[in-house]
Amino acid sequence: MEIIYLLFIVLLAGFLGFELIRKVPATLHTPLMSGSNAISGITLVGALAASGGDNNVLTTVLGTAAVALASINVVGGYLVTDRMLSMFKKKDKK
């Protein structure tokens, strides 16, 4: 049952993703990609337990490395997306 339930989530999230992203205009595709970089840093959430749990040395090392890499994506991704989006301006209506 657990597997079926997870597959349902996969199905729904996949469709939702397609519907959402289809509406992003071409002009914002680069910020969309860097924003995706940031969101894919969600792996951080999974890596926290491996890094800080009661684990053997190897698991802790691997977990900590995963935390560091995912943090690069989260912090770097959101900041650079924000920097880019700040540049997009509308024409001044005089």
Next chain:
Amino acid sequence: MNDIETIINLAYVVAAALFILGLKLLSHPDSAKRGNFISAVGMLIAVVVTLLDQQIITYQWIVLGVVIGGAFGAWKAKSVEMTAMPEMVSLFNGFGGAASLLLGWATLSGMSMVALQTATAFTYITLFFTILVGGVTFSGSVVAWGKLSGKMSSKAVIFTGLRELSVLHLIAMVVVGYFFATDPQNTLWLYCAIALALSFGLWATISIGGADMPVVIALLNSYSGVAATAAGLATGNTILIVTGLLVGASGLILTNIMCKAMNRSLMNVLLSGFSKPVEAGEKIEGEIKILSAQDAFYVLEAAQSVLVVPGYGMAVAQAQHAVREMQSLLEENGCTVDYAIHAVAGRMPGHMNVLLAEADVPYDQLYEMDDVNPRMENYDVVIVIGANDVVNPAAKEMKGSPIYGMPVIEAYRAKTVFVLKRSANAGFAGVDNPLFFKDNTRMVLGDAKETINSIVREFGDD
């Protein structure tokens, strides 16, 4: 499920809702910045609430990882040049893939003997998938990054046996996957899986040429999300599944847009390294007419409407600020200035838009190909800056051309076309361009930035 787990999962629902809302707001430039912020808040909630997890007993390693990663990420985000965005996104795709690979590995190495024996086949298959996709994403992205940043030759590396090597890889993956799932205690299969994933990503990307990089970056972007989803399936973490899929869908949609813009299937792009290069078609006959920057100015001064078509060459010459200056002068002169951006202009989706935004060009003056083509005849002058294939009429006229069938910006239908180019050679894809030989085309040779600056100076002298 105890109380804390319930709280964590409820917070994940909130975080997922914020990610979705954030992406929804990204559908318009006015609200996009707010969307990014909301998405970041979702991430913060997800991370903070996960720290409540009772499995986590020490925090020093977590802090160490977050500080190192966060500092590097922040430095990179602040210092990166807008022209170098494709490299940075590639690199981040790679980090995302590597993080998933390491998480998959850590999950396996953290399993007790009992856990190893009781875990279902589903867990092992998804773990294997995590390691595979994560590894391919990582090594593929590193190659893409090397090609884009000029640390490696951007030419497609092709050698005999490449096809056999790839088929061998795929067979080996299935075999190793079977043993990995049936004999998980044996770490040999884990190492084999990692090695296979890394080398497959390497070969698959190294055989793809620089002009196809927008497709590759978009695809690797998608993979980095899929890897996170697989990790989520393996560890039963719903927020990873949902969020990873949002990224996966995003990358896939962009990949599809890029392929359509080049009139090629994804398979064709990925396997282009395996096919023989297309023989050059008909010879183009004609004369190239060269114009000086000064004469170009006289034409522009009289023009009522100008269309600028930028390409990667504009980024290389760092000409976007000069272009913006010229735009202001033209507008003061009573001329309208539009920009036409082809979906595959530049080295990643939307790259030109960001560069022009950086130079303060308002986004509502940027148009897509389908918006400008129907009214092309109305433009007095089209200025092509560092673009080549995206304005190449061979795509319509020459059946033998490698880019035949690709939708292009039909610049040749305008009254006059200026092509700003370093020399009269073929472009990045190495395809001859009949546009250069058209009666209404004038070539302004030299560095694009220099050319535009001299036009700007002419305006000043006036």
